[in-house]
Amino acid sequence: MRPTAFPTPQDAEQAFYEALQRCDLEAMMAVWAEDEEIVCIHPGGPRLTGLRAVRESWREIFSGGPSLRVQVNNIVATQAMLVAVHNVQENFSIAGNPKAVAPALATNVYLKTAAGWRMIVHHASPASDPGQTRGSTHEKPQVLH
């Protein structure tokens, strides 16, 4: 039984980054859709497809225990009925050393399922500069349909 049903994509996204920071594997996997088509790419890593490979990757990442802090900003969001697509800047730092920031860019895709909004894609890649964006940026999601 999974008690969590995220009423919005933003709720799912918040739970994703909270689980990541807490190294909470069950909370992390509760964010993902129960679907063999889910895709997860960690920065610089291979493409992982399906619940088993995605779960195993987070288990490995979390095995060292919580030491990362992550701050998410500069969200660009598009929502069209059943799917929400967010692109975010992730700023990782090590607990106790907030100045050493490793920035990444992530595309997060959420699907509205019978059990609420769930993640189906997390594609993260290293960004060379925390402030590296060009063009318009909005903090509010845009609903197209």
Added chain:
Amino acid sequence: MRPTAFPTPQDAEQAFYEALQRCDLEAMMAVWAEDEEIVCIHPGGPRLTGLRAVRESWREIFSGGPSLRVQVNNIVATQAMLVAVHNVQENFSIAGNPKAVAPALATNVYLKTAAGWRMIVHHASPASDPGQTRGSTHEKPQVLH
């Protein structure tokens, strides 16, 4: 006037990679939605948002003329009414030297608009190995709804 209205996300994706290989800026921009929320991340590059920044980046990339070949495979696709999400492996090579392959992973998101399917997100990042995928892979798109 844009004559092209892509009837499926696959048509838009094919046009995207054909335009990329031909260095055809107008054909490339005809694939993108006319929306200030479009997002494009070239491998290792910054996040570009909006038509102007995206167009300028392709203009720069195409300025050297067609020299790249790109082969796309291992597609994982999810389609839910108005949005299609594809994750693909891109294998770039230089014309005349097909053995020197630079692999990338790309998440491509398409939106069904009044003018057919258009791209709203292209997030590409370097992949260290052309065969780097783990988990289930299907060549056929899965339609969830």
